[in-house]
Amino acid sequence: MAKVIIKLGADISTDDIYPGRYMATVLPTETPAFCFADRTEFNTRLKAKAFEPGSIILGGENFGCGSSREQAASAINGYGLVVVAQNISRIFLQNAINLGLRVVICPTIDAEEGHELTLEPTEVVNLTTGKRFPIQPLPPARQAIIDAGGLIPYTRQRMQPV
Amino acid sequence: MGMTVVEKILARASGLALVKAGDVVEPRVDLAMSHENAALVINQFKEVYEGSGREATPWDSSRIAIIFDHRVPAESPKTATNQKKIREFVAQHGIAKFHDVRGDVGGICHQILPEYGYVRPGFVVVGTDSHTTSHGALGAFSFGIGATEMASVWTLGFAVNVEVPATIKVVVSGEFSEFVGPKDLILHLIGTLTAQGANFRAIEFHGETIRKMSTSGRLVICNMSVEAGATSGIVPGDQETLRYLREEAGVTDEITLTTPDPDAVYERVVEIDINTLTPQIACPHMVDNVKPIAEVVGTKVHQIVIGSCTNGRLDDLAMAADILRGKKVAQDVRMLVFPASGRIFGQALDLGYVHDLMKAGAVVMNSGCGPCLGVHEGALGDDETALSTTNRNFKGRMGNPKSGVYLCSPAVAAASAITGVITDPRQGGK
Numbered sequence: 001m002a003k004v005i006i007k008l009g010a011d012i013s014t015d016d017i018y019p020g021r022y023m024a025t026v027l028p029t030e031t032p033a034f035c036f037a038d039r040t041e042f043n044t045r046l047k048a049k050a051f052e053p054g055s056i057i058l059g060g061e062n063f064g065c066g067s068s069r070e071q072a073a074s075a076i077n078g079y080g081l082v083v084v085a086q087n088i089s090r091i092f093l094q095n096a097i098n099l100g101l102r103v104v105i106c107p108t109i110d111a112e113e114g115h116e117l118t119l120e121p122t123e124v125v126n127l128t129t130g131k132r133f134p135i136q137p138l139p140p141a142r143q144a145i146i147d148a149g150g151l152i153p154y155t156r157q158r159m160q161p162v
Numbered sequence: 163m164g165m166t167v168v169e170k171i172l173a174r175a176s177g178l179a180l181v182k183a184g185d186v187v188e189p190r191v192d193l194a195m196s197h198e199n200a201a202l203v204i205n206q207f208k209e210v211y212e213g214s215g216r217e218a219t220p221w222d223s224s225r226i227a228i229i230f231d232h233r234v235p236a237e238s239p240k241t242a243t244n245q246k247k248i249r250e251f252v253a254q255h256g257i258a259k260f261h262d263v264r265g266d267v268g269g270i271c272h273q274i275l276p277e278y279g280y281v282r283p284g285f286v287v288v289g290t291d292s293h294t295t296s297h298g299a300l301g302a303f304s305f306g307i308g309a310t311e312m313a314s315v316w317t318l319g320f321a322v323n324v325e326v327p328a329t330i331k332v333v334v335s336g337e338f339s340e341f342v343g344p345k346d347l348i349l350h351l352i353g354t355l356t357a358q359g360a361n362f363r364a365i366e367f368h369g370e371t372i373r374k375m376s377t378s379g380r381l382v383i384c385n386m387s388v389e390a391g392a393t394s395g396i397v398p399g400d401q402e403t404l405r406y407l408r409e410e411a412g413v414t415d416e417i418t419l420t421t422p423d424p425d426a427v428y429e430r431v432v433e434i435d436i437n438t439l440t441p442q443i444a445c446p447h448m449v450d451n452v453k454p455i456a457e458v459v460g461t462k463v464h465q466i467v468i469g470s471c472t473n474g475r476l477d478d479l480a481m482a483a484d485i486l487r488g489k490k491v492a493q494d495v496r497m498l499v500f501p502a503s504g505r506i507f508g509q510a511l512d513l514g515y516v517h518d519l520m521k522a523g524a525v526v527m528n529s530g531c532g533p534c535l536g537v538h539e540g541a542l543g544d545d546e547t548a549l550s551t552t553n554r555n556f557k558g559r560m561g562n563p564k565s566g567v568y569l570c571s572p573a574v575a576a577a578s579a580i581t582g583v584i585t586d587p588r589q590g591g592k
């Protein structure tokens with residue numbers, strides 16, 4: 001069971017998730033401080049860790065559009081949050097998978113901030129409303145990277161033996 | 163069954179006879195580009211080798227390009243130190259396609275790659291920048307990736323688990339009217355497809371208008387294909403591609419053109435007739451919030467920006483100089499111009515464009531990303547509005563979430579600089 005800690009609209013860009021001003025900061029230990037930096041109230045809540053690990057950021061369509069900056073994924077990942085969105089922009093989705101940020105594509109999701117959801121293998125259940133919404137499975141090509149624990153371990157597996 | 167251009171390129175690079183949309187391939191990478199975010203790539207690259215007992219050495223330094231552009235000259239000690247670290251890596255591994263902070267050979271990555279002939283038709287190009295789609299203008303399959311994925315490419319030499327995208331074929335016919343051009347075309351297309359309309363897809367550009375379009379114009383449309391979510395925009399290589407690479411990029415070795423099969427399978431076909439296209443404007447805060455200029459004429463703006471990897475090339479500066487020559491930028495407007503590369507800056511100097519623009523009141527800045535991504539210079543004040551030839555207008559893009567950005571062509575930007583309000587160049591400034 002996980003709580004929706006913020007509900008965002010469509011087309012949430014990586015400029016919104018991680019403003020360009022902070023792009024010189026690259027270390028995954030440092031990027032979370034600037035997660036949604038321009039949404040001051042939410043950024044403050046994040047920094048205060050006023051949520052349970054595994055809580056949900058709920059996005060609409062085209063979540064993570066725009067820049068390829070990986071900090072957007074590492075900043076959210078640093079808080080142990082999960083992104084549930086109606087659909088996700090390609091580069092953000094790939095970055096999330098590469099870094100081990102959990103993302104769930106749920107095209108018909110209907111939930112509000114404060115609702116409790118459970119993420120099952122094939123569907124999201126909104127415990128607050130009792131409604132269930134199917135999950136769109138990730139392409140198999142990407143599942144292999146998730147199964148390895150991210151792209152760095154996956155790349156290690158794929159390296160030529162010496 | 164025939165293949166699209168992207169399918170053909172991916173088949174070749176993956177050593178396969180036939181691939182189709184949805185297949186998963188692992189294409190060899192012909193060129194791997196990064197900018198200052200190479201600092202993060204280097205971290206991740208070393209991490210891959212951590213504990214392996216092997217030294218982290220790129221698979222092929224000659225296929226790596228690193229261009230400093232996002233924050234040049236460095237705006238902070240942090241950036242300066244990142245750049246220093248990258249320079250050391252470049253020297254250690256003999257990366258020759260490196261463009262440091264320089265007035266002659268520096269510039270924005272998406273201008274440097276074509277300008278120096280680093281990209282060829284049929285190449286697979288990856289870049290740690292979403293506008294890597296630009297290089298489809300030269301007939302390459304070119305797409306943006308994150309820093310960790312680049313670290314994987316530096317290790318393996320190929321991109322892992324790439325899904326072959328379905329292709330949207332865009333066929334453009336007709337002639338642009340005066341003061342209407344490639345930027346208006348791509349803004350119109352993004353408005354039509356929406357910001358996610360091409361997510362996970364490639365866009366292949368065809369039609370008489372594209373055939374007649376210069377490489378500079380093709381760079382504009384491929385650059386902004388990502389604003390419709392596209393993995394890649396591509397203009398199949400043709401005579402113009404050869405002309406550009408031979409005459410402008412100085413390429414002398416063999417060039418092979420890749421064209422789609424006549425029976426290639428497209429997900430959909432979009433036809434656009436540009437004979438009646440008017441200047442287009444993307445309004446705050448979404449790049450697909452596109453309106454014909456008539457709907458926003460008269461809107462007050464505080465800053466005019468001409469430059470970037472989208473519209474900072476010589477023809478863009480020529481257009482701006484022609485409109486502003488002998489005129490003045492309105493008193494209540496700041497006009498910033500940043501050429502896409504040092505080479506372009508030099509040409510604009512020789513041709514007098516820089517002089518014309520400065521005399522009119524524009525601030526001509528060094529080439530680089532400058533105000534485009536709001537980290538370095540040219541930030542907007544609260545409640546201020548910019549009119550810009552760049553490619554993104556997400557909230558906060560120009561450094562301030564309380565400001566707004568309109569996107570337009572160089573002609574619209576220049577005409578509006580004179581009046582201080584959004585102005586149709588066909589009607590002209592005061």
Ligand code: SF4
Nearest residue numbers: 293470471531534535
């Ligand atoms: S000019 Fe703007 S869009 Fe182009 S590479 Fe630089 S920051 Fe990105």
